[in-house]
Amino acid sequence: MESLEQIKIRLEAAVPGAKLEILPNESPSGQHSLLLDNAHAVALARFLRDDAQLRFDYCSNMTGVDWPDTEITSKVKVKKVIDGVEKEVDEVTKTARPGFLEGVYHLYSMAMKHGPLILRLRTGNRKDQVQLPSFTPVWRSCEFQEREVYDLFGVVFDGHPDLRRILMWDEFRDHPMRKDYSEPDDYEYEPTPHDDVLEKSKRHQAAKGTL
Amino acid sequence: MIEEGLKNELAKQGVVLTTLQELYNWGRGNSVWPLSFGLACCAIEMMAASMAKWDIARFGSEVFRPSPRQADLMIVAGTVTKKMAPQVVRLYNQMPEPKYVIAMGACAISGGPFKQGYNVLKGIDRLLPVDIHIPGCPPRPEALLHALITLQKKIEIEALTGPNRPRHLDADAPSEFPVPQFGEHDIVPAMNPLLWKPTQVVR
């Protein structure tokens, strides 16, 4: 398989105007991923599937990841002169990162037997810009997995033929896999509670005690 | 086998009535047909119990009826999710009296390992009256047979009259239970307060 950089160059050549970014992965797995821009994503995916050298005809895994608003603290070692002495000091910079939802696709090729190529798509934010282009027309295997991401993360896939909830019931309003989801409180009987469950069951005990 | 107090009560009722009662209890106790109804992992052990190695047929209970109308026993074998809970209650309501419920495995008793999940009902006894609980994840097939024997013993010594009479002979006791509806965040109601009376454990 070509390296990720080569693929990126070829993709940019094939789909003019496409913005791509390689996201490095520092873990020993070394599975780096490619961030696509939403506007050209479907065209890029088609190219990946149909290109004679790549032929990623098989989208194995598709899932969502929730990244809430957060502050990224990065420590940089800076040399500073403090009290006249030059010292190495950690300088902590905090940058607020707005949250987003992410779709992750793991592509393999059954024809060429290579892979994985990891694609990522990101929504604008977690509230109102939660659209992503659907890859179901390109790879049918995304059909149920995109429905699942819609159900559990609340990502709306444009172009999906049948976007309904898949695991939860249709009347359900929440997106439970988001990090800020709070589950319904049914901790009436908790003989072995811990942490937040302990708090909740204590509330129940208190309520019961007043009755 | 029969307790002293019960024996005295039986003596009061007369021989014919007690014999009839014994015959009735013997009949329904030895012909417990389960509903073929599996939810999750425990269902496989339930099937294993009906297979050659343990053979639940020896107790006359291999007649797994697919239709609730012909079943006597509901083995809640596996995790009851909130999405499934209304169907479980509906199935129970469709069964004719006398009917029994065995909660097989940790999930059916309390939600078990999955009890922290947002879609998992924390025990079927919130919605249905459970006769026997089998702990284990999953319980061994022998444990299911043990539960069946326990249920048979329970049936065998049940008095058909008096305050401890079984539910199906009590005109005031309900034989159907409200089916929860799907709500926006949870099933409504999430439990039946008439049934679910947990003891208080202060922590």
Add this chain to the structure above:
Amino acid sequence: MLGSGILKGLAETAKNFVGSYIDESGLTTIEYPDERQTLAENTRQFPFLVFDGDDAMKGLRCVSCQICEKECPPQCIFIVKSKDKKPDHVGKPQFYPATFDIDLSVCMSCQICVEVCPFEAIKMDTEFELSTSDRFGQLLLHKGQLAKPNSHFQEIHPTDAAVSDAALAADKAKAEAKAAADAKAKAEAGIPRPLASSPEAVTIPPALGPPNLPM
């Protein structure tokens, strides 16, 4: 010819039918309440607490470190640490669990509590006949119900028990050697030193209360 496959199948079932009468392996049923399968040595069902000696509460190996409570995936263990200490098997004063509850209605028999326990204090039992109609009363086991003697452990898991006994014995030998060396060093130095960690210096708490505290 049409029907030969069906005849082959019929022959196969007939073979099994006849085999069930004449062949031992043709009737594989274990007639459970009358006969039982000999359980494999590794079989696990639910955890129990090991104690040494005769007194369950005195000999409990658990030092209430709460690692199992933290690691238990379904969070079915609840421990309250004691306020005082009592000596463990090597004589070192340790905390003990004032409350140790396991909710069998949640336990998934995964054995992770056994794996993470550094004190050989919690092990897996093989008892499975626990069906009950009383969920709240019978399935929440307290310290008194959980405590079982080491002999029980030796009986159900002989290999594991031998390993664990050897580890504990080595532990004890090491502790004794250290105590002896300390004593020797102390005698040589001639300086009396308060023995904070020796068993003599600690007042052993009296009976640890009823094993089964009412909730």
Add this chain to the structure above:
Amino acid sequence: MSVATESPAPRNYEVVPKTSPEGSELDGELLEVAMGPQHPSTHGVFRMDVVLDGETVVKLKPVFGYLHRNHEKIAENTSYLGSMPYTDRLDYFCSLTNNWAYALAVEKLAGLQVPERAEFIRVITAELTRLQNHTSVCGFLLQDMGALGTPLMYAFREREKILDLFESLTGARMMCNYMRFGGCRCDLPPGWLDRVRKIVGDFPQFLDSYEALLNTNEILLARTQGVGRLPRELAISAGVTGPMLRACGVDYDIRKVDHYGIYDRFEFRIPLGEQGDVYDRYMIRLLEIRESLKILQQALKEVPGGPIIDPKAKLRSFRPKVGEAYGRIEGPKGELGFYLISDGSPNPYRYRVRPPSLINLTILEDMCLGQSVADAVVTLGSVDIVLGEVDR
């Protein structure tokens, strides 16, 4: 080179108009039947909303979620080790392969090496799992065809023997919780390999009698051949994996493609189907059992000594570096993958299971349309789903 055609879009599901709008549903020509979630043939709590014209399926809509146990959410709040017993409960027929897939993903994430002995044990247990899964599936398929459980009983008779092996090794019949990151939990008990050898040695005899009972049975041939056909292109596009994919004639077995574990040390072949119908899926499974037996025989010859776990692996306070990894194995049902994102904490930030059963169901409707309801049941049976994995 042929460029893959645009994958056929799934049909949009709308309520079918009934022929008489105000009559009862029995008046119309079409009959809507909700098969499940409690139905004898749905292998658990799966539901198919079927629209029938007479007995012909004109629409089939799978409904999931009746066993959605929030495995992924729970795993994000549990330590890496704590999720291991939960993976047992995904595909509750094959806990050991689930363990392996998860361990493999974590090993990729944390860069752990598995000792050789542990690799052998993993292969042996995984192939035993495949044996019992495939025999049971064939039994269930026959059950769906109405064979009153006899093939299933025979399959379970053999499965019990394998479960006894698992129990003596891991302590539990079904929920083994055996593999650990960088190896296995405990070493083999004495005499265990001999017991495996005996069962592996006896298995071909059982398979012969099993095949004599079924393979040439005219009713089975008539019920399965030409039923539930799946075209090759659609199978690839829909991400179908495992025996189902190979029954369509696609040569794709992750054991051969990824060379994970020590599979490239063993000689085995990949059986391929032609037509992709239910009969092919059934036969491919039986043939795969024979190949698994071959692997087992080779593996049992030369189990080396040595440690069973990577000494670097930590049981407690295991914190992989920030990053992500996707690990996959060839499970008995298809490609079982785990996708993990670590943020450096003891719990995974994102934990995702790529369930083969769910994705193999994508094309259920395509396979069933135009066939009778009895065929739909058999087709579903041939997909080999386990709801714990479909809904997670």
Add this chain to the structure above:
Amino acid sequence: MEQIDQIFVHLKHGVVAFLPEGLQPLVSILISVTAIVLVFPLLFALTTVLERKGLGRIQNRPGPNRVGLPRLPTLFPWLPKLRLAGFGQFAADGIKSLTKEDIVPREADRVVHFLAPFVLLVPVLLAFSVLPVGRNMAALDLRETGLLFFFAAGAATELSVFMAGWSSHNKYSLLGAMRAIAQMISYEIPLILSSLTVVMMAGSLSLVTIVERQSGVNFGFLHGWHVFTPWGFAGFWLFLIAACAEANRTPFDLPEAESELVAGYFTEYSGFKFALFFLGEYLGLFAISGLGITLFLGGWLSPFTFLNWMPSWFWFFFKLFLMIAFFIWLRGTLPRLRLDQLMNFAWKFLLPMTLINLVVAALWHFTNSWNPALRWLLGAILLTFSYWILGRGFEAKFRPRTYRYAS
């Protein structure tokens, strides 16, 4: 021996003889009816246990073996726990079914829902009346119409099945009922046509006469059962297949197909009504097996002349037991057919075979003067050839495959 053979006949005559003349026919009928109503349901009870045990043995397990006599501590405190190898199981099932709550769905047609099990049971019991279960032991010997009566009564069961399916207001029930109607009507034709050969050869519709026609002796020891002729042999198997379908037994149990239709037309039946359906189904099986025995297996005749000393009713019930065992065996082995395959099988295979069998029977009749061996051979060749021709279509379409391996 004659005494034992005729013991039931004598008993009945003995009872009737005490009564005034005017009452005698009525009481005679009543006794016969009581006998049928008692014996066959009892046989049903035993069969349920035997079937469950037999299926168990096929599947390497013992089946019901724990439920014996009821323990009634108040009446018989000294009675030990008797297991009777599980033969008390039917009593427990019976008590439970009788006392089980009877549910009628709200939307159901109550009257029809109530009537359906009885409409099944009554014709089946009627059909028994013409079956000769022993020498001089037919409750009703209809000289002119015996077989016709049997089929007429038997056909009424179809009505019951449809009543049950329709009145339940359940989709599965309705599908089951529709399947049942299609199946039963289709298989009625091969069933009747295969019986027709016997009528043709015996020249009578009376079942008693048909049995008597088979009492001839071949080779000095073998009774001349129809099954020992080529047309009779083929006719018997064709009859058996059609009977299997008529009785809704595996592999033709589509109307109650568990994996597809939950429980088919009796999905909505509970308690005693369900038990009646169960009873009716089994009695139907007994009746049609009894007819098969009467037509092809020599009815109450013994197989060999040297066994003639055994009572005739024993032979009937022994053959009935073998037939039931065969049906149980089939049930433990075979998967189920699909509806269109079922229809194809009836119309494209069974029907032509029965017609050819009629021709063979006619040939047999007209070659009466030939050498028996030659006659036998001719019939056998004709039938085998047509069987092969008809089966070829199937084998061209469905056959075991060979598989390739990836390189």
